[in-house]
Amino acid sequence: MDVVIVLGDYGSGGCVGLAKQCLAGLGRGSLTAVVRASGDDHRLYELTEAEASAAAIIAIASPGASFPSGLAAKYKQLVVLIPSVDVSSALAAAAAASVLATGSAGAPLARVGVNNVDEAVAVVQRLLCRAAGPQTPADKQLQQAVCQSDLDVQLGRLGPVEAAQQRTTAYLSAINAERLRLGAGSGVDRIAEEALPGAARYFGKVRDMYILYDRQACVMVATGRQSAFDRQLASIPFKGDVLNLISLWWFEATNHITPNHVICSPHSSVVVGEKCTIFPVEFVVRGYVTGSTDTSMWTHYKNGARQYCGHDLPEGMVKNQKLWCDALVTPTTKDKDHDRPISGAEAVSEGRLTQSQWDHCERVAKELFLFGQRVARERGLILVDTKYEFGVDSAGNIxxxxxxxxxxxxxxxxxxxYEARFAVGQEPENIDKEFLRRWFRARCDPYKDEVLPEAPEELVCELSRRYILLFELITGQRFDFPASSDGTTRGQEISVAVTKAFQAGLVTGRRYGAPPVNEIKLDL
Incomplete structure (x- = not known):
């Protein structure tokens, strides 16, 4: 939600920082508007247009200021009045607060005394929760959990990761409700033919792709399908939204390293990208020796291999230990049925890409990985390994x-x-799909068994929670649970969004260097 900060007079400017501090835990932006005089009704109404859509208004005034009674009649949002005192002291500036919750004109004034910044933060948090409007009991419980976790971080009671764990645990009821609604589906219907006329359609393990060759554009829809071991394992609620939103954040954050295919994102689970010819190689980059799939470094190492993807491996390595370098590129083939590890030299000799293309992609992959590790480390995470895909657009750009x-x-x-668990031989705590892989590995041979056991509901919901947890930790944003109460299916929503983008001319390839249109606002 956006919050307007209104200054009763210029002398109250020193309190803006305090007000923003109170709102920081919400994970939302704040807007500031300045009023010339605290007692001037006419000037008070001269605010920015942004206030009309704000969920709450913070008004700050000097001790003797008297905000007009008309404030309650004009603004139907929650209004928090914070009288400023000695702006040289943050504690003094928050020594008192007057709170006016206005649902209609003439609402009574409630005065709430606070003694310090911590209490001021708590008051603002609670009131902003109320400002969200009518809520179901489940929504109210979720909102309270979000506010409480944010407050705990601000007061130093919990670290960001621990607070996020606590907060996202409260999401499980909403996740399970979506699981029940989906049933056996993936959460995404296929886009209607009329939405993308003439598009070639391909349905992969996780994403549905619609390619418009005449426009040199590709529409990719991330679904809830969960794959591993070259097969589908389950359907995960909200997974498509999380995958797309995390990717969009990282694409924006890494623009300084390499250009990407993104043109626009008309829906939370959809990205429109430049049509590229993809190299049939996945650039896997590793910082640790680990994994459970047939192509993983640890699987090869424990079976006696001492050369992997063209790299000589030292003796004595154990699972989950850090490698001797920060970024080791270990590519695999990108084949239809089953991927296999390959060296860079082999990739070039097999004609998968040229030597210059390999050199470029290898360098960029390392830079992306090192940047990703740094960002993850700042958020209490370890980026262990990842994979990148590169392609060539119609202008020959990678x-x-x-x-x-x-x-x-x-x-x-x-x-x-990580360190403590590694020292005693325990698996690291992870927030990716690895724990789902391990569950299936313990109960079957996912490569050979024709029929696999069904993933239990608690496992499906926990994986969804972990995906949302990662989104919130990486981006610093709160996950906005998609509403589906009006009977409109997600597939219908996507078709409408894509149709509008198509009609607006956004589903069209661009020349390298043209500014992309990105409808997702990122808070970097």
Missing amino acids: LLCDEIHTPDSSRYWLAES
């Missing part, structure tokens, strides 16, 4: 494609507990 640093394409561990 672009980063598909996805980047998602929980599907990457492994993430919690940094705080």
